[in-house]
Amino acid sequence: MRIAHTIAEARAARADLPATCGFVPTMGFLHAGHRTLMDHARAECQSLAISIFVNPTQFGPGEDFERYPRDEVRDLAMCEAAGADLVFMPTVHEMYPAGATTTVTVGGITSVLEGAHRPGHFDGVATVVSKLFHIMQPDRAYFGQKDAQQLLVIRSMVRDLDMPVTIVACPTVREPDGLALSSRNVYLSPEERMQALSLSRGLRQTAAAFTEGVRNAPRLRGIVEREVAAQPLARIDYVSLADADMLAELDGEIVAPALLSMAVRFGRTRLIDNAVLTP
Numbered sequence: 001m002r003i004a005h006t007i008a009e010a011r012a013a014r015a016d017l018p019a020t021c022g023f024v025p026t027m028g029f030l031h032a033g034h035r036t037l038m039d040h041a042r043a044e045c046q047s048l049a050i051s052i053f054v055n056p057t058q059f060g061p062g063e064d065f066e067r068y069p070r071d072e073v074r075d076l077a078m079c080e081a082a083g084a085d086l087v088f089m090p091t092v093h094e095m096y097p098a099g100a101t102t103t104v105t106v107g108g109i110t111s112v113l114e115g116a117h118r119p120g121h122f123d124g125v126a127t128v129v130s131k132l133f134h135i136m137q138p139d140r141a142y143f144g145q146k147d148a149q150q151l152l153v154i155r156s157m158v159r160d161l162d163m164p165v166t167i168v169a170c171p172t173v174r175e176p177d178g179l180a181l182s183s184r185n186v187y188l189s190p191e192e193r194m195q196a197l198s199l200s201r202g203l204r205q206t207a208a209a210f211t212e213g214v215r216n217a218p219r220l221r222g223i224v225e226r227e228v229a230a231q232p233l234a235r236i237d238y239v240s241l242a243d244a245d246m247l248a249e250l251d252g253e254i255v256a257p258a259l260l261s262m263a264v265r266f267g268r269t270r271l272i273d274n275a276v277l278t279p
């Protein structure tokens, strides 16, 4: 496994990798959710490249960039165990040298949900993923359904800018009690963590109602909203039930795949989770 810290090193190492190359971009503090992306890539591709970079441009002012958890030694051990050929771990200065002024902006779907609550977030995501694709030149890149809107944004960018990479989505990995794995879960106090289970519980309850035939969007949205709002420490940023392609909020009957998604704060920790409801 080669470790590259500079773009030049990454390009040189990439040139030695056989096609097809699978790529997993991450912000590190790796967990089993990241590992499942690596496993999918390893199974489907001849070579596996991973990036670990806490990207400052996708954090807003007052967000957790400075305190975002980091553990380089453990991350590299996980990459090695997953059979990675190359790990790219650049510094902020390497990715954004003084004078860098270009930003990739995806329109449409970035104005709602995460985009509405985190202004500039998806500009940061699209710009860094675009740079990483140019550096790593992957054939296939793997993203988690956990960040459902991010996945749509990346797909739009790749389509609109004719990037020669196949985007592969992998299902959300959860703790046995339902909590979606996230690097940010380490911030949660035991009490917050217990109440955070309301997110996945609400999603399960809504999915069960949907399976039983409930199709009315406000009614379905209300199930998860009530479950989460019942937690004294929960502060809801949004609960959304939107069409799964354009993210337009639904207020009638569900007749096509719909994305049920939410962002909820517990103290200083902001959690997101989602499920797709398919009629």
Ligand code: AMP
Residues within 6 Å of the ligand: 025, 026, 027, 028, 032, 033, 034, 036, 037, 142, 143, 144, 145, 146, 147, 170, 171, 172, 173, 174, 180, 181, 182, 183
């Ligand atoms: P991050 O390091 O949080 O930026 O995430 C890197 C990639 O891992 C993104 O494509 C995420 O969607 C994905 N990911 C994060 N958490 C999970 C999870 N619990 N299950 C599946 N994929 C995940």
